[in-house]
Amino acid sequence: MDFELKTFDLADACRQKCDALVALVTEDASGGADxxxxxxxxxxxxGDFEPKPGKLLQAWRVDGVAAKRVVIAGAGDxxxxRVQAAVQAAVGALRTKGVKRLLIALPADAGDEAVRAAVTATAETSYVYVATKSKPEGRELERVTIAVPASVTAHRQAFDAARGTAVGIEFARELGNLPPNLATPTRLGEEAKKLAKAQGFRCEVLGPKEVEKLGMGSFMAVARGSEEPLRFIVLQYRGAADSQAPVVLVGKGITFDSGGISIKPAPEMDEMKFDMSGAASVLGTFRALGELKPKLNVVGIIPACENLPDGRAMKPGDVITSMSGQTIEVLNTDAEGRLILCDALTYAERFKPRAVVDIATLTGACVIALGGVRSGMFSSxxxxxRALQDAGDAAFDLCWRMPLDDEYAEGLKTNFADVANVGGRPAGSVTAAKFLQRFAGKYPWAHLDIAGTAWKGGGAKGSTGRPVGLLVQYLLSQQDSAAAAKAPRRKAAAAR
Structure with missing residues (x-):
């Protein structure tokens, strides 16, 4: 799908030839003569229409309008x-109408936030998964024009960022939706290599022998129960001088999670193909970086494997040794995500990062705490x-900071190793984060638990691509803050 940004008021938009015109109307709109x-x-x-978010008025062949279909969408304030809700409702209503060329006319006072919302909401709502269907039908939208009354130049940066982010989100959704017999650890490595080749990234994909040499005993223990070989993926985007410390993103890549010996209940176990959503979000973020090319350095690390039960699989009671040298007693093999992430967090030290953010579908406890609205965010x-919270707010990809009090680590104590891999049911998402924190003490660190936000179940089952929007917005803000930090020094030098 191609997006374009044009300067049209609503009267201009009425004259444009397209399959459908979506006009967003706010509560205080004064109206025009068009x-x-x-x-x-x-x-x-x-009384047949009110401009509340999500309210629609649909019409066919309106006199004086070149588009076949007109959808008037309420955009509230x-x-x-509110623009996001309006566009989601309008595009959703047009999904089965054969619309290929769509024009979305934003309100007269639309700002950058509205432009970003219109692009990402259109991409999200029009997405259809077809990769494994015998008759790939449903993807109809080909060109979407976002019409703003003001100068295109004023909104160009926001539009380009939103378009690049939308590409990354779709990439992550496609990977997340693939079935586990296709989206194997090997496939993730291949996708990373293809992405690196297309975008000019550096890429290294390590197999079992290389991982063993690195001493990643925790990661290897999880992978032992599967015939699929593990992969350890390292992507590097270089948009700034090599001397600039990178941001490191670490994505959990469990391509299928049966729970291992601590096997999960059968109902909805098929959704455990989404347990690699952290990995998909890292790859999706790198896909967006290829579009946007910000001036900063980013490293992506993905430990990828399956968690299955067989005669070689790790058992409750096993003690394993992580790359950091810390020993871990495995009390529950279904708490495997933290076991692969801890070695990846230790590996991240070699990049001397400015910050490390890990992303993982880590705990059902986070779903209970926050549902599907906000991702759980923990940080040292x-x-x-603050930067991640602000990025999530700006990208409409929300997170919420959770506690990391030292007392929560008490439940991870064990008589048989340095730490246990679970701490009981109370505050399960927090104790999981406390486990990871033990391996992330040498740099600023944050953990995003996306177990409630990475996919939807039921009739709308599928990957959401979250938190690619948050991550891209955060990285762009880091580029901006780095530029701002340099500006005063240049001014001071000039004054002297």
Whole structure:
């Protein structure tokens, strides 16, 4: 799908030839003389339409409008969140209508936030998975024009960032939706290599022998129960000088999680193909970096394997040795994500990072705590936590900071190793984060638990691509903050 940004007011938009015109109307819209504005005004007076978020008025062949279909969508106060809801409702209503060319006319006072919301909401709502269907039908939208009344130049940066982010989100969704017999650790390594070749990234994919030499005993223990060989993927995006410390993203890549010997219940176990959503989000973020090319350095680390039960699989009671040298007693083999992440977090030290963010579908406890609205965010660094929270708010990809009090680590104590891999049911998402924190003490660190936000179940089952939006926005903010930090020094030098 191609996006373009054009300068049109609603009267101009009415003259554009396309399959459908979506006009966003706010609560305080004064209206105009064009056919769509008149239609909206008449409908409001008669009580047939109110511009609340998600409310729609659909019409066919409106006099004076070149588009076949017209959808008037309520956008409330015109904020980014309300524009997002309006576009989701309108595009959803058009999904089965054979619309290939769509024009979305934003409100007269639309800002960058509305532009970002319109692009990402359109991409999200129009996405259809077809990769493993015999008749790949449903993907209809080919070109989407975002119309803004003001100059295109004023919104270009926000538009380009949103378009690049949308590409990354779709890439992550495609990987997340693939069945586990296709989205194997080997496949993830191949996808990383293809992405690196296409975008000019550095890429290294390590197998079992290389991982063993590194001493990643914790990662290897999880992979032992599967015939699929593990893969340890390292991607590097270089957009700044080599002297600039990188941001490191670590994504959990369990391509299928049966629970191992501590096997999961059968109902909904098929959804455990989404347990590699952290890995998919890292790859999706790198896909967006290839589009946006920000001036910073980013490293992506993905430990990928399956968690299955067989005669070689790790058992409850086993004691394993991590890359850091710390020993771990395995009390529950279904708490495997933290076991592969801890070795990846130790490996991240070699990059001397400015910050490390790990992303994982880690705990059902986080789903209980926050549901599917916000990802759980834990951090040892207040500045990093604020930056991630702000990025999530700006990208409409929300997170919520959770506690990391030392007392929560008490449950991880054991008589037989340095640490246990679980701490009981109470505060399960927090004790999981406390486990990871033991391996992330040499840099600013944050952990995003996306167990509730990475996919949806039921009739809408599928990957959401979250938190690619948050991660991309955070990285772009880091580029901006680095540029801002340099500016005063240049001014001071000039003054001298």
């Amino acid at each position: 056919p769509v504005s008149r239609l909206a005004q008449d409908a409001r007076k008669s 015109g904020s980014g969140k 660094d207040d500045a990093l936590a």
